[in-house]
Amino acid sequence: MDQAVCCYRHPDRETGIRCTRCERPICPECMVNASVGFQCPECVNEANRRTAAPRTVAGGTVAADPFLITKILIGLNIAVFLLVKAVGDRLVNDLGLYAICGNDPFTGQHACIGVADGADQWYRVITSAFLHQEYWHIGFNMLSLWWIGAPLERLLGRSRYLALYVVSALGGSAAVLLISPDVLTLGASGAVFGLFGATAVFMRRMRYDMRPILILLALNIVFSFTWANVSWQGHMGGLIAGTVIAIGMAYAPRERRDLVQWGTLAAVLVVSLALTGVAVAQITS
Structure with missing residues (x-):
């Protein structure tokens, strides 16, 4: 008999979905929509950290209130x-x-x-x-x-x-x-x-x-x-x-x-x- 696969963040929840980046099992609560499949929260956060913040013409940080x-x-x-x-x-x-x-x-x-x-x-x-x-x-x-x-x-x-x-x-x-x-x-x-x-x-x-x-x-x-x-x-x-x-x-x-x-x-x-x-x-x- 196959062993049940559980979400890596919620061990009490069985799942058949894996993160498309790291391939860890994730439950519906942990799934984050991606361009292809789903990703886990850690992979999404890591991608956000690597994404360069938008900059002004002079290289400054773009602020929510620019004035x-x-x-x-x-x-x-x-x-x-x-x-x-x-x-x-x-x-x-x-x-x-x-x-x-x-x-x-x-x-x-x-x-x-x-x-x-x-x-x-x-x-x-x-x-x-x-x-x-x-x-x-x-x-x-x-x-x-x-x-x-x-x-x-x-x-x-x-x-x-x-x-x-x-x-x-x-x-x-x-x-x-x-x-x-x-x-x-x-x-x-x-x-x-x-x-x-x-x-x-x-x-x-x-x-x-x-x-x-x-x-x-x-x-x-x-x-x-x-x-x-x-x-x-x-x-x-x-x-x-x-x-x-x-x-x-x-x-x-x-x-x-x-x-x-x-x-x-x-x-x-x-x-x-x-x-x-x-x-x-x-x-x-």
């Missing part, structure tokens, strides 16, 4: 803006970007304030990028962040997009401290201009019609140099940083893509911080 980071950044900017409205100018002075050294008009003593006051004030190079005072300012920046940032986040993936945003903001801050450190500067414009530059690079790389982004970028550059109280220094610093990072991301060879992309990001970050250090040294000397 999550953009939404979070917009939320943070709006939250800080509401906090400024509730607390007043004190928060602007505490988080804004400036670096000044000179003699106190009341005491006559030499003093430094802002980023020039010491390393513990360097947080201003990033907090200032989330700081807005006027409704038009945050409105314009957040609309630009959504229109430009959301498609770019889907193109890059979350980690690359966030790194691009932050380092572009730092590049804008470095340019401000080098050129006009004595003027209080705030706003997400430096980071947004970095996204503009990155969008232009990827549109060129993907052979899209570049006229719309070039026209938009040109209008924003003209706006930067012609409107009063607009930091063209921060805009151009962010634009340069974002463009350089995007070139590294878009044209990295596939076999060394991660190394080139993150290496470019690291290089721009180091240069931005180094220029910030040079600017502070010039101000305090």
Whole structure:
């Protein structure tokens, strides 16, 4: 008499079906439909692990919500803006970007304030990028962040997009401290201009019609140099940083893509911080 064959996962259940991959006996509860026959759960899981996860154009992981980071950044900017409205100018002075050294008009003593006051004030190079005072300012920046940032986040993936945003903001801050450190500067414009530059690079790389982004970028550059109280220094610093990072991301060879992309990001970050250090040294000397 033949011995009964039982499911390898349920020894109390007889079966006449075997996994088409490993040939282990499986009961109806364990059967997973395959292109030919049935497979056991372990073989299906192993196949899923070996299947490459879908990637974005830049090599990032495809996320369920491709716009999550953009939404979070917009939320943070709006939250800080509401906090400024509730607390007043004190928060602007505490988080804004400036670096000044000179003699106190009341005491006559030499003093430094802002980023020039010491390393513990360097947080201003990033907090200032989330700081807005006027409704038009945050409105314009957040609309630009959504229109430009959301498609770019889907193109890059979350980690690359966030790194691009932050380092572009730092590049804008470095340019401000080098050129006009004595003027209080705030706003997400430096980071947004970095996204503009990155969008232009990827549109060129993907052979899209570049006229719309070039026209938009040109209008924003003209706006930067012609409107009063607009930091063209921060805009151009962010634009340069974002463009350089995007070139590294878009044209990295596939076999060394991660190394080139993150290496470019690291290089721009180091240069931005180094220029910030040079600017502070010039101000305090």
